Amino acid sequence: MSAVAKVARRGFLLASAAVTGGVAFGVWAVRNPHANPLAAQAEDGEAVFNPWVTVTAQGITLIAPHADKGQGVFSTQAALIAEEMDLAWGDFDVSFGMPSPAYWNRALGSGAAPFLSRDHGSLPTLMRGVMTAAFKMLGGMGTGGSSSMPDSFIKLRAAGASARETLKRAAAKVHGVRVADLRTENSHVILPSGDAIPYTALAEAAADLPPVGEVALRDQSEWKLLGHDMLRLDIPPKSTGTLTYGIDVSVPGMKYAAVRTNPRQFGALRGYDASRAEAMRGVDRVVAVTGGVAVVADNTWRAFQALDAIDFDWGPASYPAEQADHWREVAASFTEERFDQQYLDLGDVDAASIEGPTVDLEYRAGYVGHQPLEPLKAIVEVTDTGATVWAGHQLPTFLLQQVANTLEMEPDQVTFYNQFMGGSFGHRLEFGFVKQAAEIANQMKGVPVKLTYTREEDFAHDFPRQITMARTRGVVSDGQVKSLDLSIASVSAVSSQGARIGFSIPGPDSEIVAGAWSQPYGLENFRVRAYRVPELAPTSSWRSVGASSSGFFADCSMDELLILAGQDPLEGRLAAMNYQPYRRVLERVGEMSNWGSKLGPEQGRGVSFVESFGVPVAMVVEVSNTPAGIRIDRVFTALDVGPVVDPVNFENLVQGGVVWGLGHAMNSEITYADGMAEQSNFNQHEAMRLYQCPEIMVSAVDNGSSIRGVGEPPVPAAPPALGNAIFDATGIRVRELPMNKHVDFL
Amino acid sequence: MKLTVNEQARDIDVEPDMPLLWVLRDELGVTGPKYGCGIAQGGACTVHVDGKAVRSCVLPVGSVTGKVTTIEGLGTPENLHATQEAWIEHQVAQCGYCQAGQIMAAADFISRVPDPTDEQIDRAMSANLCRCGTYPRIRAAVKTAAAKVREG
Numbered sequence: 001m002s003a004v005a006k007v008a009r010r011g012f013l014l015a016s017a018a019v020t021g022g023v024a025f026g027v028w029a030v031r032n033p034h035a036n037p038l039a040a041q042a043e044d045g046e047a048v049f050n051p052w053v054t055v056t057a058q059g060i061t062l063i064a065p066h067a068d069k070g071q072g073v074f075s076t077q078a079a080l081i082a083e084e085m086d087l088a089w090g091d092f093d094v095s096f097g098m099p100s101p102a103y104w105n106r107a108l109g110s111g112a113a114p115f116l117s118r119d120h121g122s123l124p125t126l127m128r129g130v131m132t133a134a135f136k137m138l139g140g141m142g143t144g145g146s147s148s149m150p151d152s153f154i155k156l157r158a159a160g161a162s163a164r165e166t167l168k169r170a171a172a173k174v175h176g177v178r179v180a181d182l183r184t185e186n187s188h189v190i191l192p193s194g195d196a197i198p199y200t201a202l203a204e205a206a207a208d209l210p211p212v213g214e215v216a217l218r219d220q221s222e223w224k225l226l227g228h229d230m231l232r233l234d235i236p237p238k239s240t241g242t243l244t245y246g247i248d249v250s251v252p253g254m255k256y257a258a259v260r261t262n263p264r265q266f267g268a269l270r271g272y273d274a275s276r277a278e279a280m281r282g283v284d285r286v287v288a289v290t291g292g293v294a295v296v297a298d299n300t301w302r303a304f305q306a307l308d309a310i311d312f313d314w315g316p317a318s319y320p321a322e323q324a325d326h327w328r329e330v331a332a333s334f335t336e337e338r339f340d341q342q343y344l345d346l347g348d349v350d351a352a353s354i355e356g357p358t359v360d361l362e363y364r365a366g367y368v369g370h371q372p373l374e375p376l377k378a379i380v381e382v383t384d385t386g387a388t389v390w391a392g393h394q395l396p397t398f399l400l401q402q403v404a405n406t407l408e409m410e411p412d413q414v415t416f417y418n419q420f421m422g423g424s425f426g427h428r429l430e431f432g433f434v435k436q437a438a439e440i441a442n443q444m445k446g447v448p449v450k451l452t453y454t455r456e457e458d459f460a461h462d463f464p465r466q467i468t469m470a471r472t473r474g475v476v477s478d479g480q481v482k483s484l485d486l487s488i489a490s491v492s493a494v495s496s497q498g499a500r501i502g503f504s505i506p507g508p509d510s511e512i513v514a515g516a517w518s519q520p521y522g523l524e525n526f527r528v529r530a531y532r533v534p535e536l537a538p539t540s541s542w543r544s545v546g547a548s549s550s551g552f553f554a555d556c557s558m559d560e561l562l563i564l565a566g567q568d569p570l571e572g573r574l575a576a577m578n579y580q581p582y583r584r585v586l587e588r589v590g591e592m593s594n595w596g597s598k599l600g601p602e603q604g605r606g607v608s609f610v611e612s613f614g615v616p617v618a619m620v621v622e623v624s625n626t627p628a629g630i631r632i633d634r635v636f637t638a639l640d641v642g643p644v645v646d647p648v649n650f651e652n653l654v655q656g657g658v659v660w661g662l663g664h665a666m667n668s669e670i671t672y673a674d675g676m677a678e679q680s681n682f683n684q685h686e687a688m689r690l691y692q693c694p695e696i697m698v699s700a701v702d703n704g705s706s707i708r709g710v711g712e713p714p715v716p717a718a719p720p721a722l723g724n725a726i727f728d729a730t731g732i733r734v735r736e737l738p739m740n741k742h743v744d745f746l
Numbered sequence: 747m748k749l750t751v752n753e754q755a756r757d758i759d760v761e762p763d764m765p766l767l768w769v770l771r772d773e774l775g776v777t778g779p780k781y782g783c784g785i786a787q788g789g790a791c792t793v794h795v796d797g798k799a800v801r802s803c804v805l806p807v808g809s810v811t812g813k814v815t816t817i818e819g820l821g822t823p824e825n826l827h828a829t830q831e832a833w834i835e836h837q838v839a840q841c842g843y844c845q846a847g848q849i850m851a852a853a854d855f856i857s858r859v860p861d862p863t864d865e866q867i868d869r870a871m872s873a874n875l876c877r878c879g880t881y882p883r884i885r886a887a888v889k890t891a892a893a894k895v896r897e898g
Contacts (some may be wrong), residue, residue, distance in 0.1 A: 231834070238839040239838070240822060299760075372877055373790055373843045373876075422841050
């Protein structure tokens with residue numbers, strides 16, 4: 001059977017992975033204070049040790065608890081286990097598993113500690129440990145911050161290795177041979193005679209053995225699967241329309257719902273008249289939800305139509321109604337009262353002894369929507385004893401709590417089946433849509449309700465990326481950048497997000513300066529300070545979070561100063577860089593792009609360097625200034641994520657990150673008028689279309705660094721490389737996102 | 747009302763202005779075509795009517811007279827269409843939500859333009875939005891699919 005057919009043949013277990021007559025393996029459970037969720041489902045006589053691998057006589061199931069938004073982690077988690085377990089690729093089922101504190105994310109906590117990722121000093125190390133322990137106590141299961149690989153890289157391989165060694169012991173016992181004489185391949189234990197025993201045939205014997213712990217992991221040089229081209233498990237079903245996304249889930253007896261709440265976010269509903277809607281074909285009922293109304297019908301489109309037939313009287317927004325007032329508030333935030341934190345202070349930027357003319361620059365980046373192509377949706381069924389939820393979500397254990405709060409029950413009364421997502425980009429970190437579905441279902445107990453947002457509702461209630469500005473003061477003299485003083489004022493997306501679920505996040509928000517204070521330049525005088533703008537429109541983490549805007553501010557500022565100093569933008573950055581592994585990334589992109597080579601008369605190129613989630617990313621963009629507008633011709637990017645586990649997926653994700661970064665930098669913004677987002681569909685917030693897409697060359701630099709995720713890091717380097725290239729081609733310096741306010745694009 | 751979907755005759759009882767997309771998804775349980783924007787701006791809902799790519803989110807079912815083919819009817823995991831084969835070889839999908847529509851648009855395109863230039867591909871495929879940014883792979887897969895069709 002072809003590999004494609006084999007992969008396509010396997011079922012994906014989207015419900016629970018029941019263990020019957022088998023065994024679950026692993027070593028991490030030993031040190032894990034949280035109960036193993038698979039153990040709860042085990043029957044008498046079954047041994048269950050670990051939450052990631054089960055083997056029964058019927059088959060092998062791997063649990064991939066990190067949510068798949070399109071980044072391919074469903075497949076990559078399976079590959080980590082399969083590598084050590086010697087599984088034939090695709091010869092197993094994979095499940096997202098059930099929400100459980102056992103799946104707490106080891107990497108999210110340490111990533112939240114406010115230290116440079118390249119700082120391995122004692123305080124950062126201690127604080128990362130404290131943050132990690134806090135996340136463990138919380139039992140925080142989540143996907144975000146490009147943390148899936150750092151979280152999974154060791155523990156999933158260890159689970160696979162433990163399973164392999166325990167299966168070998170079972171084979172030794174059953175067949176009367178020595179463990180040392182056994183090897184494993186293609187989901188089989190190979191006996192000294194050459195006979196191959198399927199793992200599944202050893203499940204029962206393995207169930208009687210204690211799992212083998214502390215197995216040494218294979219060196220990268222021994223990998224057979226990881227680091228080599230492999231077929232992502234979800235590719236065949238996604239290419240044949242056979243993958244079930246959250247929006248495709250069907251539950252017997254299900255009704256279809258749509259919702260409308262005040263487009264002035266969190267504003268009041270003063271009143272409404274639903275009499276016309278209630279009389280429309282297929283409408284089951286119209287019910288109230290917090291801040292709005294839902295229609296329940298027998299078809300999603302009929303629910304959409306009925307919503308349009310309701311007259312609403314909406315109250316005002318809690319934030320300034322007009323966009324200009326949002327900008328005014330940001331601009332007024334560079335004050336002592338709103339000072340949040342100082343992150344970097346080399347030399348003394350205020351010293352009168354710095355000779356040379358000063359340059360003052362102002363940069364800004366507006367709100368941007370997330371808008372994954374699959375709109376927000378959730379199915380909820382409420383009964384007298386509990387609730388069941390089917391949805392795609394990045395924070396499963398938190399979702400249980402949020403739904404329980406909404407329904408005034410306990411989290412253990414809520415069952416959640418996570419689903420494949422049609423993108424997220426941070427959108428499915430929010431809980432509003434799930435709580436709304438729960439509110440509707442609570443008014444019709446026993447009936448599962450599928451809530452689907454219209455695209456327009458999704459735009460109206462997107463909590464966009466932060467609005468932010470930077471003020472740069474630089475001093476250039478004697479052909480050198482003498483001083484760079486960068487002040488960034490921003491609303492805090494992280495605290496806006498936290499407040500919506502009752503979390504008050506103490507202290508400064510280091511995301512305000514992400515991608516800026518991590519600039520590895522040993523300038524004589526270099527300062528980075530953050531100012532906190534009070535909450536305006538609600539905002540949320542947007543793919544790469546703070547670095548998506550502050551990386552643009554910092555890198556373009558550096559570019560301007562280097563050019564003023566008469567330096568080559570690439571050579572100048574290299575000369576100022578004080579961290580060798582990052583210099584290698586920048587050197588690589590210089591080689592790839594043949595930096596310095598002659599371009600056409602209307603062409604230009606720009607380079608950028610931004611770190612994001614511990615990943616150094618260097619990028620070169622080449623553009624042409626055509627009569628029809630700026631055309632982006634080619635992009636070269638080099639980055640260091642440590643070992644690359646799936647090279648094809650790696651390239652795809654990096655290219656996607658570049659397209660995301662460039663596309664939104666070109667043309668996408670959410671603006672408010674009369675308290676409402678002025679953009680309501682993709683024709684007004686388009687990002688990149690295929691004809692605008694450049695060739696994108698990708699290179700992984702391996703400095704022997706520890707593993708990092710790649711979902712977000714390519715994004716922040718793209719806007720500054722584009723801005724720097726546009727300057728090179730046209731002489732126009734664009735200091736605002738989106739850039740189409742200042743230049744036209746093809 | 748009668749509708750032929752993936753070679754099967756189906757009876758439906760809906761108002762004629764209901765878009766084909768919602769008939770397929772909510773009335774017939776054919777979920778390969780996706781809801782993305784509802785105003786023909788994204789293309790995730792693309793299906794074929796008599797082999798021609800159409801936006802099912804804005805096409806009233808009452809106006810459909812031909813045979814409807816969705817991604818599920820184009821080819822199956824056991825019997826892939828050349829376009830699907832190419833999409834798998836190039837591992838195009840990330841979230842994959844737009845890809846059913848991309849594949850349906852591409853299959854129609856290469857049936858009409860069997861040896862497309864880069865410019866023709868750009869023009870034909872730019873109405874299909876991909877938020878994940880898989881465009882470089884879509885371009886490559888369209889070329890591979892066209893070559894497969896040409897070579898039979």
